[in-house]
Amino acid sequence: MEWYYYVLVVLVGVFAGFLNTLAGSGSVISLAMLMFMGLPANIANGTNRIAILMQNIVGVSSFKKQKVFTFKEGIWLALPAIVGSVIGASLAVEINEEIMEKTIGGLLVFLFFIILYKPDAWVKGQAGLIRSKPSIMQVVIFFFIGLYGGFIQAGVGFFLLSGLVLGAGFDLVKANAIKVFIVLLYTPFALGVFIMNGQIDYKIGIILGVGNMLGAYIAANFAVSWGAKFVRYILMAVIVFASLKFIGVYEMIGLI
Numbered sequence: 001m002e003w004y005y006y007v008l009v010v011l012v013g014v015f016a017g018f019l020n021t022l023a024g025s026g027s028v029i030s031l032a033m034l035m036f037m038g039l040p041a042n043i044a045n046g047t048n049r050i051a052i053l054m055q056n057i058v059g060v061s062s063f064k065k066q067k068v069f070t071f072k073e074g075i076w077l078a079l080p081a082i083v084g085s086v087i088g089a090s091l092a093v094e095i096n097e098e099i100m101e102k103t104i105g106g107l108l109v110f111l112f113f114i115i116l117y118k119p120d121a122w123v124k125g126q127a128g129l130i131r132s133k134p135s136i137m138q139v140v141i142f143f144f145i146g147l148y149g150g151f152i153q154a155g156v157g158f159f160l161l162s163g164l165v166l167g168a169g170f171d172l173v174k175a176n177a178i179k180v181f182i183v184l185l186y187t188p189f190a191l192g193v194f195i196m197n198g199q200i201d202y203k204i205g206i207i208l209g210v211g212n213m214l215g216a217y218i219a220a221n222f223a224v225s226w227g228a229k230f231v232r233y234i235l236m237a238v239i240v241f242a243s244l245k246f247i248g249v250y251e252m253i254g255l256i
Helices: 003-022 026-036 041-065 071-092 098-117 119-124 136-151 156-167 172-196 202-247 249-253
Strands: none
Touching (some): 003 041, 003 172, 003 202, 026 202, 041 172, 071 136, 136 156, 136 172, 156 172
């Protein structure tokens, strides 16, 4: 592989890590790039998890240093997501994800209008929903979010943010930090499934991860210093991009 491909991988990793930490769907870009480089879809899906793990170590560390959240606030919601991620990753090594991508694209469009319709809930949070331990409904919601995250990862940040803001009551900046924490906890389990099935390119994954780590560090500082309203606008913009990708619009017009 030519040297400039490695430079491209790092640069894409920076952008993907930034989007993943600040909003979500950076993995749409990194997965597309890995497949463009010739990796089969299942190998690209597994390889991307190395970068996600490295990215979220940095993201969680940055948010924690800025005292945005506590581990206790995220751990109970992470547990059902971990269980779901193992099941999702086990399905991913066998199942074609094309139909699911179309479904997720439609859900992202719906989510965009939810954010547009209830802006105060995303910016200010809903303190009355915050619990020391999750309700049964929250456990179910985060199990299925983990299931999807284990399956394909791309776009899972949007569903985590909607669950954390609209379902658990956190404001968007804190939800972003807890989102990164939850993904950090379930990713090693999902990654283990891909490792056991031999669906990892370690060299590319680590190079991509270096870029993701830098992007995560930048995004974690942006999220706190610029506030929830800024994050909401970024989130809406990226949702539009990601939903068009999942629905297949870019393929139809020959862009991606």
